[in-house]
Amino acid sequence: MTLALINLTKDFGEGPILQDVSVVFNPGEITCIIGPSGSGKSTLLRMLNRLEAPTRGHIMVDGEPLKETDKALQRHRARTGMVFQAFHLFNHLSVLDNCMLAPITVLKLNKTDAMQRAMGALEEVDMAGYAHRRPITLSGGQKQRVAIARALSMTPQVLLFDEPTSALDPEMVQEVLQAMRRVVAKKITMILVTHEMTFAAEIADRILFMDEGQIIEDRPGRALLDDPEHPRTRQFLKSWRGKT
Amino acid sequence: MTVMATSFGERLVNMFIDHHDLLLYGVRNTLILAIFGTIFGLLLALVLVVFRLGGFQVSSGWFRHLQKRVLKIATALYIGFFRGTPMMVQAMILYYGLQTAGVRIPVLMAGLVVVSLNTAAYLTEILKAGILSLDAGQSEAALSLGLTPGQTYRRVVFPQALRNMLPAIGNELVVNIKDTAVLSVIGVSELFFMGRRVGSASYRFTEAFVLVSILYLVLVNAAVFLLMRLTRHRKSSLPVSDSGVLV
Numbered sequence: 091m092t093l094a095l096i097n098l099t100k101d102f103g104e105g106p107i108l109q110d111v112s113v114v115f116n117p118g119e120i121t122c123i124i125g126p127s128g129s130g131k132s133t134l135l136r137m138l139n140r141l142e143a144p145t146r147g148h149i150m151v152d153g154e155p156l157k158e159t160d161k162a163l164q165r166h167r168a169r170t171g172m173v174f175q176a177f178h179l180f181n182h183l184s185v186l187d188n189c190m191l192a193p194i195t196v197l198k199l200n201k202t203d204a205m206q207r208a209m210g211a212l213e214e215v216d217m218a219g220y221a222h223r224r225p226i227t228l229s230g231g232q233k234q235r236v237a238i239a240r241a242l243s244m245t246p247q248v249l250l251f252d253e254p255t256s257a258l259d260p261e262m263v264q265e266v267l268q269a270m271r272r273v274v275a276k277k278i279t280m281i282l283v284t285h286e287m288t289f290a291a292e293i294a295d296r297i298l299f300m301d302e303g304q305i306i307e308d309r310p311g312r313a314l315l316d317d318p319e320h321p322r323t324r325q326f327l328k329s330w331r332g333k334t
Numbered sequence: 335m336t337v338m339a340t341s342f343g344e345r346l347v348n349m350f351i352d353h354h355d356l357l358l359y360g361v362r363n364t365l366i367l368a369i370f371g372t373i374f375g376l377l378l379a380l381v382l383v384v385f386r387l388g389g390f391q392v393s394s395g396w397f398r399h400l401q402k403r404v405l406k407i408a409t410a411l412y413i414g415f416f417r418g419t420p421m422m423v424q425a426m427i428l429y430y431g432l433q434t435a436g437v438r439i440p441v442l443m444a445g446l447v448v449v450s451l452n453t454a455a456y457l458t459e460i461l462k463a464g465i466l467s468l469d470a471g472q473s474e475a476a477l478s479l480g481l482t483p484g485q486t487y488r489r490v491v492f493p494q495a496l497r498n499m500l501p502a503i504g505n506e507l508v509v510n511i512k513d514t515a516v517l518s519v520i521g522v523s524e525l526f527f528m529g530r531r532v533g534s535a536s537y538r539f540t541e542a543f544v545l546v547s548i549l550y551l552v553l554v555n556a557a558v559f560l561l562m563r564l565t566r567h568r569k570s571s572l573p574v575s576d577s578g579v580l581v
């Protein structure tokens with residue numbers, strides 16, 4: 091699936107958060123997005139699965155504008171998984187049921203197939219042994235791995251990650267990154283907002299730098315980190331390296 | 335048997351023995367009104383709260399927008415009316431309204447409609463607070479997986495909000511046991527109404543209403559006890575659905 095935004099502007103009422111953004115995400119491509127806080131990274135990601143509605147401009151799926159009907163949006167979201175910074179696991183459901191809910195209600199799988207799929211996804215993130223646990227009994231890293239499994243159990247074509255390790259204690263970051271490496275190996279299109287520069291350099295086919303609602307720099311591979319062209323990118327990376 | 339020879343306590347016991355059929359009939363109707371009124375009220379509240387909150391934004395479009403606004407305003411007016419007027423007055427309006435319209439339904443049914451509508455108004459507000467106290471991330475995660483707004487409410491939002499609301503729903507049941515007494519004005523033969531009948535039949539109103547209040551106390555405390563058992567149970571062992579129980 092090719093996802094694109096065309097001349098997209100988002101305004102919550104206090105000035106544009108995304109300003110006339112145009113960008114294409116190709117199938118199988120792994121894109122990392124970096125940028126300062128408030129630059130619109132989350133808003134852009136949420137636009138891609140249409141959790142936010144554009145103020146102006148278009149969301150394009152395989153060259154066609156995404157239709158504004160409930161059916162079309164639900165179908166699009168079912169194919170576009172999302173992993174949130176704060177996990178958002180369903181607290182009233184077990185780990186397994188978290189991963190079975192959408193396959194059953196959205197894809198209409200029967201229980202056996204849904205369970206097989208959910209267990210498969212949990213195995214990929216090394217959480218199969220926790221299938222019957224309640225989310226609140228898990229550590230942050232474990233919760234995030236379950237959240238990844240929940241998204242994977244829908245066999246999405248695109249996976250959106252919004253700072254998946256930012257809410258974690260440092261010792262739990264690696265286990266989540268490890269789970270994400272497995273997703274990378276599956277050749278699913280990935281769009282990842284992150285502050286993990288080393289990880290971005292490792293996995294990215296392409297890195298974008300965003301500032302003030304615009305994509306300032308868009309470079310293949312790790313070029314943006316090694317050799318930033320735009321002064322604002324350089325400024326951001328310098329202050330970032332200064333901090334760590 | 336002379337009147338003076340018997341104590342107040344004995345007179346209560348005798349009155350219960352003589353009139354237990356009438357009084358227990360009143361208990362039965364009070365329970366029907368309170369229990370089913372709370373259940374129907376809750377079911378209606380689950381629908382109204384979606385209107386009240388305006389639902390989730392899925393697709394846009396001016397018709398959707400207008401529809402949502404109309405439903406939201408209508409629901410607000412509904413809640414305002416039922417919470418802002420005495421249930422006794424609501425009962426009178428329904429009763430005479432139906433009579434004027436030439437609709438004949440059993441008076442117990444009319445009473446049940448009033449309690450249900452009234453309960454729905456209160457529970458909608460409670461449910462709204464319960465939903466707003468949930469993390470918005472819960473419904474966003476559901477929507478991001480492709481669930482429809484309806485599925486998101488049924489599978490994710492309501493189960494969690496209702497869990498938190500259980501004490502408030504129980505409270506509504508207890509209130510309904512007592513407040514359905516006002517339905518006697520339209521002739522519903524609930525406990526208070528039957529107490530008055532026993533009083534006038536025996537010319538002993540004090541004893542009759544003391545007896546009635548004892549029966550109310552039994553009902554209310556039984557309800558409180560059962561609800562406490564239920565909520566304690568909830569905390570320890572019930573909470574999580576595993577492998578498709580809720581699905």
Ligand SMILES: Nc1ncnc2c1ncn2[C@@H]1O[C@H](COP(=O)(O)OP(=O)(O)OP(=O)(O)O)[C@@H](O)[C@H]1O
Nearest residue numbers: 102103107125126127128129130131132133134253
């Ligand atoms: N629903 C909303 N209503 C109003 N303003 C919003 C809303 N969502 C986001 N914003 C504003 O949009 C701006 C960009 O937010 P966004 O979350 O996209 O930034 P971000 O780049 O993800 O930042 P961070 O690194 O802190 O997560 C912020 O100033 C934020 O306050």
Ligand SMILES: [Mg+2]
Nearest residue numbers: 131132133252
């Ligand atoms: Mg963000």
